[in-house]
Amino acid sequence: MPQIKTPAELETLRSEILASRDPDKPCITLCSGSACHASGSSDVAESLEQELEKQGLNQEVDIRRTGCHGFCERGPIIVIFPQKICYLQVTAEDVPEIITKTIKEQGIVHRLLCDDPDMGDKIVHESEIPFYKHQTRLIFGSNAKIDPTSMEDYLAIGGYSALAKALGQMSDTEVLEEVKRSNLRGRGGGGFPAGRKWEGSRNAPDKTKYVIVNADEGDPGAYMDRSLLEGNPHSILEGLTIGAYAVGSHEGYVYVRQEYPLAVENLNIAIKTAEEYGFLGKNILGTGFDFEVKVHQGAGAFVCGESTALMTALEGRVGEPRPKYIRSNIKGLWDRPSVLNNVETWANVPLIINRGADWFSQYGTEKSKGTKIFSLVGKIVNTGLVEVPMGMTLKDIIFKIGGGIPNGKQFKAVQTGGPSGGCIPESLLDLEVGFDELTKAGSMMGSGGMIVMDEDTCMVDVARYFIEFLTDESCGKCVPCREGLRQMLKILNRITKGRGREGDIELLEELSETAMEAALCALGKSAPNPFLSTLRYFREEYEAHIRDKRCPALACREMISFYIDPDKCRACMICMRKCPAGAVIGAKKTIHVIDQEKCTRCGTCFEVCPSRFSAVAKISGEPVPADLPRDQRTIIKKRQKNE
Numbered sequence: 001m002p003q004i005k006t007p008a009e010l011e012t013l014r015s016e017i018l019a020s021r022d023p024d025k026p027c028i029t030l031c032s033g034s035a036c037h038a039s040g041s042s043d044v045a046e047s048l049e050q051e052l053e054k055q056g057l058n059q060e061v062d063i064r065r066t067g068c069h070g071f072c073e074r075g076p077i078i079v080i081f082p083q084k085i086c087y088l089q090v091t092a093e094d095v096p097e098i099i100t101k102t103i104k105e106q107g108i109v110h111r112l113l114c115d116d117p118d119m120g121d122k123i124v125h126e127s128e129i130p131f132y133k134h135q136t137r138l139i140f141g142s143n144a145k146i147d148p149t150s151m152e153d154y155l156a157i158g159g160y161s162a163l164a165k166a167l168g169q170m171s172d173t174e175v176l177e178e179v180k181r182s183n184l185r186g187r188g189g190g191g192f193p194a195g196r197k198w199e200g201s202r203n204a205p206d207k208t209k210y211v212i213v214n215a216d217e218g219d220p221g222a223y224m225d226r227s228l229l230e231g232n233p234h235s236i237l238e239g240l241t242i243g244a245y246a247v248g249s250h251e252g253y254v255y256v257r258q259e260y261p262l263a264v265e266n267l268n269i270a271i272k273t274a275e276e277y278g279f280l281g282k283n284i285l286g287t288g289f290d291f292e293v294k295v296h297q298g299a300g301a302f303v304c305g306e307s308t309a310l311m312t313a314l315e316g317r318v319g320e321p322r323p324k325y326i327r328s329n330i331k332g333l334w335d336r337p338s339v340l341n342n343v344e345t346w347a348n349v350p351l352i353i354n355r356g357a358d359w360f361s362q363y364g365t366e367k368s369k370g371t372k373i374f375s376l377v378g379k380i381v382n383t384g385l386v387e388v389p390m391g392m393t394l395k396d397i398i399f400k401i402g403g404g405i406p407n408g409k410q411f412k413a414v415q416t417g418g419p420s421g422g423c424i425p426e427s428l429l430d431l432e433v434g435f436d437e438l439t440k441a442g443s444m445m446g447s448g449g450m451i452v453m454d455e456d457t458c459m460v461d462v463a464r465y466f467i468e469f470l471t472d473e474s475c476g477k478c479v480p481c482r483e484g485l486r487q488m489l490k491i492l493n494r495i496t497k498g499r500g501r502e503g504d505i506e507l508l509e510e511l512s513e514t515a516m517e518a519a520l521c522a523l524g525k526s527a528p529n530p531f532l533s534t535l536r537y538f539r540e541e542y543e544a545h546i547r548d549k550r551c552p553a554l555a556c557r558e559m560i561s562f563y564i565d566p567d568k569c570r571a572c573m574i575c576m577r578k579c580p581a582g583a584v585i586g587a588k589k590t591i592h593v594i595d596q597e598k599c600t601r602c603g604t605c606f607e608v609c610p611s612r613f614s615a616v617a618k619i620s621g622e623p624v625p626a627d628l629p630r631d632q633r634t635i636i637k638k639r640q641k642n643e
């Protein structure tokens, strides 16, 4: 393994790597991120190796196991270079046909291509798939090109050239000024300008300073940081080292949750390799700059993503927040100046150094520059990770990239910003995503979670769900958060169970105000957001629950009933057989009824009733129509005859 001693040596090595690679040699890239792994990408990889060997092609074709490609809904994904043919939902059984047809005969396996929703056709190339076509994948795009465990792959796409430029051609002040000029804002939460944070640490008198990657990523449904760490760990290490140089730090940490084993594995490999090549350690690239990185695995507490709690946990103590009398970039880890940035924030740094602040700020809005990766989940056709320029509208993200709402349902709201973010209604779908725009709408950018909800979602229950999550995750150190959230949850629970009282909304508002004013950290301060934003846009749902004991979305289990419409029932006995509670009474040729005492409201009868009958109805806020007496129920034969 070559020790790179100067920036010039790095460029020589890069040229050698590129010269040794034949761009026309077929290469099969296979998404091997955690999501595709779970859907069988390891079996596909094994099958690819065996089949190439069997067909005597193993020397003529490369296989590259890459990180996440983003289109998780349709994984495992393979892209075959140089043509960039993209196959979706590939299984091990598909492999022999792929090798024969596409590798040997230069043909296409049509059934594995993406359908074109507009033209009713098939799409051959990844870049033409609507999910990818409308994205700007400045950061995430590299994931699909490299094996994250291969330094050669990273160098082949220009890896560590930004580090060489920063250390070799720029002073630390110039690096700092470039990042400040780019107006890069933190991607993990509040959107604080990274350059200003760095500058504070740099100017702090203490000589020992730390730089830290926040890879805690505790938001339910969010996995963009995991996918970046798994798929392109060197880009984060490179950004971190550049940051360390600008700040004057020689020691860095990556705080990553233990539930991310593949990210930890690939990160450790990347650190080891970077040390061997001389991109980390002493006298990096012969410039005299020393920097080392350690990985710390967190135990998966959401609060440990908060800056002061994270630093306390790094110190080996219980991960609880502490008061921020002095900012942590001045007095952070072990009371030293410490720059904490999110994974994605660090990943932006090499791009800014390589291409410059002006290039970077051509993307985005006036106050939110660059791109942002969102994890698009929930009731959406194309679940996955998407990277878009700041300023793209929610509508474009959800409908053009996400493919809209499945099963012909109506869009209702999108929850952004993680558990303490907010829900944005349909009337604001034209909102351009940016830090300030989302905050103004009562939500926030957070780290990029985007949970789409359809008409069947009860917004009171959504608030209840997130408050429950935050109650569980509250560390309990301060009363407004520990007790306040518990009380909020108690009230929301009773509202969604049909026991809401007049005055509950006002009580929730009061508790929210107290938490926002008096909680110790941002977990408690922002926790009321799910309630406040749903109240702001969906107040009538709260009122319907409390006053009419009705859940308009027909979602709150204890506020709904199922009944069988005697005019529609065909006595097919399907619901009777499937009901797990034995609550459906009926017989052949006898219209069925639901015993309301026994019914657990699981909805099985509703789901299994054939759509041509649609005899099972779901109701809320009204009494269940009285059952027909038994003698009148045996009319099915007569009715069928009449029809």
Ligand SMILES: Cc1cc2nc3c(=O)[nH]c(=O)nc-3n(C[C@H](O)[C@H](O)[C@H](O)COP(=O)(O)O)c2cc1C
Pocket: 185, 186, 187, 188, 189, 190, 191, 192, 214, 215, 216, 217, 218, 219, 302, 303, 304, 305, 306, 307, 308, 340, 341, 342, 343, 345, 447, 521, 522, 523
């Ligand atoms: C309860 C809580 C959890 C947080 N979790 C994360 C997290 O998982 N990842 C993250 O980058 N920031 C998280 N943050 C934000 C961090 O406190 C901090 O602002 C951020 O890491 C700074 O990096 P940035 O400026 O690059 O965004 C969390 C904040 C709070 C209050």
